[in-house]
Amino acid sequence: MRTIAKLENVSKTYKLADDQQLEVLSQINLDVQEGEFIALLGQSGCGKSTILRIMSGLIKPTSGTAYQYDEKLQGINETISIVFQSFALYPWLTVYENVRIGLIKRQLSSSQEEQEITEAIRLIGLGGHENAYPKELSGGMRQRVGFARALVAKPEILAMDEPFSALDVLTAQNLRAEVIDLWKNKEGTFKSAFMVTHNISEAVSMASKIMILSSHPGRIVHVIENKMPYPRNEKSPAFLALVDEIHGLITTLNLPDTPKEHPISKAIFENAESKAFENIPYVQISRILGFLEVLKDDNGRTKIFELAAKMKEEFGSVISIAKAVEILNFIETPGQDVVLTELGRKFIEAESTNQKLIFRKQLVLMKLFRLIIDKLTTLKTLAEDDLKVEINNRFPYENADKMVDTIVDWGRYGEIFEFNADLKVFTQFEDSV
Known part of the structure; x- marks a missing residue:
């Protein structure tokens, strides 16, 4: 032909x-x-x-x-x-x-x-x-x-x-x-x-x-x-x-049981500390909560494509949400299944204040958020542009603008920092870790 x-x-x-x-x-x-x-x-x-x-x-x-x-x-x-x-x-x-x-x-x-x-x-x-x-x-x-x-x-x-x-x-x-x-x-x-x-x-x-x-x-x-x-x-x-x-x-491909390492990333990041930084999907809090509510109503376990049908979302979007929720340790994804963890069930069944506390504790365990907290503890403020530099150094193939938007959304919900959208500056939250 x-x-x-x-x-x-x-x-x-x-x-x-x-x-x-x-x-x-x-x-x-x-x-x-x-x-x-x-x-x-x-x-x-x-x-x-x-x-x-x-x-x-x-x-x-x-x-x-x-x-x-x-x-x-x-x-x-x-x-x-x-x-x-x-x-x-x-x-x-x-x-x-x-x-x-x-x-x-x-x-x-x-x-x-x-x-x-x-x-x-x-x-x-x-x-x-x-x-x-x-x-x-x-x-x-x-x-x-x-x-x-x-x-x-x-x-x-x-x-x-x-x-x-x-x-x-x-x-x-x-x-x-x-x-x-x-x-x-x-x-x-x-x-x-x-x-x-x-x-x-x-x-x-x-x-x-x-x-x-x-x-x-x-x-x-x-x-x-x-x-x-x-x-x-x-x-x-x-x-x-x-x-x-x-x-x-x-x-x-998107939710491997064994985390895959990008060959180019391996050449760029030589130390174990750098490799451990989490790649945060571009998913808003509202979608994480909706995902977990549907999963909870399905007895905490279902097939990922069945979950997409119930959410009336395209399969690729649900994959992205699942990545985000798995990073937070609220689900596990053996094979094509999505399973609500004990922590995930505790989170989605909690009232709003306790949900924020649980979410905050999970963010503090993530190295990228820990880096932000440490910089704010030392410097009191962190410019958005400086955070983008950190992201570009660690994730050269990601869109830093979108990742910052997600970080702001998650961090505000978990109350670990404040973000001034006009000045484009992060500051400490009054009760942050």
């Missing part, structure tokens, strides 16, 4: 405030061949959309090379059309006029344009709505306009960035089936599809190949060939088994 698009050793680093370097992608290698439907699966913030944009030529990699066929990509990859999560329609244009935008590069005559637009509108089920404006359409119909606009460009790759996540369950299910039909029957003219998603069932339902991306920085860590025939029965044993397998892979 011919390779339509390829990324070779692609990495992407962003320069943040204070000259902080944030690597979001590292050594990405993938190709999209004719006839493939690839789903790129990973939790929010792992760099999935960045990969799609680099492949499409919307942004450039920091290192590595993007290819269109066998040629290095120069500018926009015109073999790719993108369907975005947010619909991205012009509100002052009709359905017909919004779809027509997809023809800008094709330079057709007026009669050819009309024929192509009418056909795209027919294929995607928008007949009769040509003269409607986006505000007159439901979310599902607006997303159909986005698909029609992408299809009218006659792409070889239909790229989709979380295209169904803003839709209700039934609308998303119907539209997914229609996209598969267009791809399989070649009515949509696109030869291949590349979809970014955080939805495991969606990936298993649609893709012929599933790639799982790790986080901080994003790396492709698993590639799964999905050979189930279409249309796929989401209740079949084979479908459910693959969903469970992927749940297990993502859970193990």
Whole structure:
């Protein structure tokens, strides 16, 4: 099969405030061949959309090379059309006029344009709505306009960035089936599809190949060939088994039973004291409390993916919350299970004042919070910028701004320091340890 698009050793680093370097992608290698439907699966913030944009030529990699066929990509990859999560329609244009935008590069005559637009509108089920404006359409119909606009460009790759996540369950299910039909029957003219998603069932339902991306920085860590025939029965044993397998892979990747050590971190941090600093997930207190309440109501033990369903949260978000709660020793995560510890039960069943005391004691045990407390004891104040320097030194691949936001949220709740958001300065809490 011919390779339509390829990324070779692609990495992407962003320069943040204070000259902080944030690597979001590292050594990405993938190709999209004719006839493939690839789903790129990973939790929010792992760099999935960045990969799609680099492949499409919307942004450039920091290192590595993007290819269109066998040629290095120069500018926009015109073999790719993108369907975005947010619909991205012009509100002052009709359905017909919004779809027509997809023809800008094709330079057709007026009669050819009309024929192509009418056909795209027919294929995607928008007949009769040509003269409607986006505000007159439901979310599902607006997303159909986005698909029609992408299809009218006659792409070889239909790229989709979380295209169904803003839709209700039934609308998303119907539209997914229609996209598969267009791809399989070649009515949509696109030869291949590349979809970014955080939805495991969606990936298993649609893709012929599933790639799982790790986080901080994003790396492709698993590639799964999905050979189930279409249309796929989401209740079949084979479908459910693959969903469970992927749940297990993502859970193990993000909540390993044995803590993993990043090879680059090992080279940077030579002493045991530095290695022991905890990497704090970007999770707010309210979400920790909600997570523990749901777990308590489930008798203190459940599967992580079942917990995500009960919380009505995406699986990746629940993984991040579980990481945070495990750092606090409120849960254990053997295999795919989440188990409330004795301390965790004591915490979630306590009244508000005692919850804060328990939380405070756990923070004091964490080296990063201990460092802040020690500096405040000595210096009385700590500038936010100085804390970011400490974070950058210990966690070069993390977003220091987001980590500081989490530290402030946790520290205020545990009442171990005060933080002046105007002056961006930490000070001692009156009764802090």
